[in-house]
Amino acid sequence: MGIFQVNGKNQEIETPVSLVEVMKINNVTQPEMVxxxxxxxxxxxxxxxxxxxxxxxxxxxxxxxxxxSRC
Amino acid sequence: MDFxxxxxxxxxxxxxxxxxxxxxxxxxxxxxxxIVGAGGLGAPxxxxxxxxxxxxxxxxxxxxxxxxxxQRQIIHFTPDxxxxxxxxxKEKINQLNPDVKVITYRELLTxxxxxxxxxxxxxxxxxxxxxxxxxxxxxxxxxxxxxxSHGGILRFDGQTMTVLPGTACYRCVFHAPPPPNAVxxxxxxxxxxxxxxxxxxxxxxxxxxxxxxxxxxxxxRLLTFNAKTMEFRTIKxxxxxxxxxxxxxxxxxxxxxxxxxxxxxxx
Ligand SMILES: [Zn+2]
Numbered sequence: 001m002g003i004f005q006v007n008g009k010n011q012e013i014e015t016p017v018s019l020v021e022v023m024k025i026n027n028v029t030q031p032e033m034v035x036x037x038x039x040x041x042x043x044x045x046x047x048x049x050x051x052x053x054x055x056x057x058x059x060x061x062x063x064x065x066x067x068x069s070r071c
Numbered sequence: 072m073d074f075x076x077x078x079x080x081x082x083x084x085x086x087x088x089x090x091x092x093x094x095x096x097x098x099x100x101x102x103x104x105x106i107v108g109a110g111g112l113g114a115p116x117x118x119x120x121x122x123x124x125x126x127x128x129x130x131x132x133x134x135x136x137x138x139x140x141x142q143r144q145i146i147h148f149t150p151d152x153x154x155x156x157x158x159x160x161k162e163k164i165n166q167l168n169p170d171v172k173v174i175t176y177r178e179l180l181t182x183x184x185x186x187x188x189x190x191x192x193x194x195x196x197x198x199x200x201x202x203x204x205x206x207x208x209x210x211x212x213x214x215x216x217x218x219x220s221h222g223g224i225l226r227f228d229g230q231t232m233t234v235l236p237g238t239a240c241y242r243c244v245f246h247a248p249p250p251p252n253a254v255x256x257x258x259x260x261x262x263x264x265x266x267x268x269x270x271x272x273x274x275x276x277x278x279x280x281x282x283x284x285x286x287x288x289x290x291x292r293l294l295t296f297n298a299k300t301m302e303f304r305t306i307k308x309x310x311x312x313x314x315x316x317x318x319x320x321x322x323x324x325x326x327x328x329x330x331x332x333x334x335x336x337x338x
């Protein structure tokens with residue numbers, strides 16, 4: 001098993017694991033509504049399907065958030 | 072600027088702060104801040120900046136107050152329903168602090184008026200509900216070299232970051248507006264009213280820090296919180312060399328109005 005971080009919290013799962021699988025586990029159902037950083041580097045939307053997550057990696061899901069004047 | 076005795080009294084809790092003092096209060100009183108959107112975020116921002124004595128507050132919003140706004144847009148009261156939001160906001164600001172000059176724009180921020188309006192202010196606050204305008208504010212501020220605060224709320228979550236010329240911009244992090252059909256309509260998603268206050272007061276604090284030069288701004292960091300767990304996180308973000316507006320080879324040379332996601336206001 002490998003441990004990596006998702007939004008600051010440890011997650012334990014067999015590594016390496018695909019980013020797509022990590023998204024699935026974390027209920028990221030709308031990839032178009034999230035910006036992803038792995039170890040502080042942005043992952044291009046085109047690469048969501050190919051990136052692998054390894055032991056010790058830090059994954060951040062940054063969600064689009066509107067709200068404010070009319071919401 | 073010479074403060075009157077009343078003003079010294081009014082702002083005494085600022086003046087008492089070693090980091091602020093009379094000098095800092097003068098900077099606040101000379102400050103010009105534009106608030107885009109007089110809604111959930113703009114309301115607390117406007118009230119706290121007015122209370123702080125920010126000299127000029129510009130407010131741009133084309134909407135009127137709706138009954139469903141009152142759950143979180145605390146600058147508007149029940150008798151204000153159907154009144155222009157900018158007018159309702161101006162009335163409250165004037166009552167709270169007559170020192171503040173309020174400039175209202177009862178219109179939407181668009182690619183054609185953004186640079187002209189933004190150009191008249193020292194700092195811009197994004198209190199809008201939709202991504203096309205959030206990106207427009209970002210691009211206009213980057214182009215005009217103006218600092219701004221991004222803010223977003225949804226359900227129980229909030230996020231904010233401060234952008235100065237040269238620091239990571241909103242587009243560095245989020246690249247481009249999401250497809251309009253992917254965005255949950257506002258009436259579907261909902262929002263816990265008080266988190267608008269949580270986020271708006273953080274934005275107002277950033278404005279006051281910027282005007283006074285106190286502390287470290289929320290630059291190159293995205294602050295997120297979830298009200299259910301009451302956990303706050305700051306995620307480091309970097310200036311993106313491929314950013315379409317502030318990167319090495321910007322492709323956005325002119326402001327554009329993106330297609331607006333439909334926002335069901337009344338239902
Ligand atoms: Zn950028």
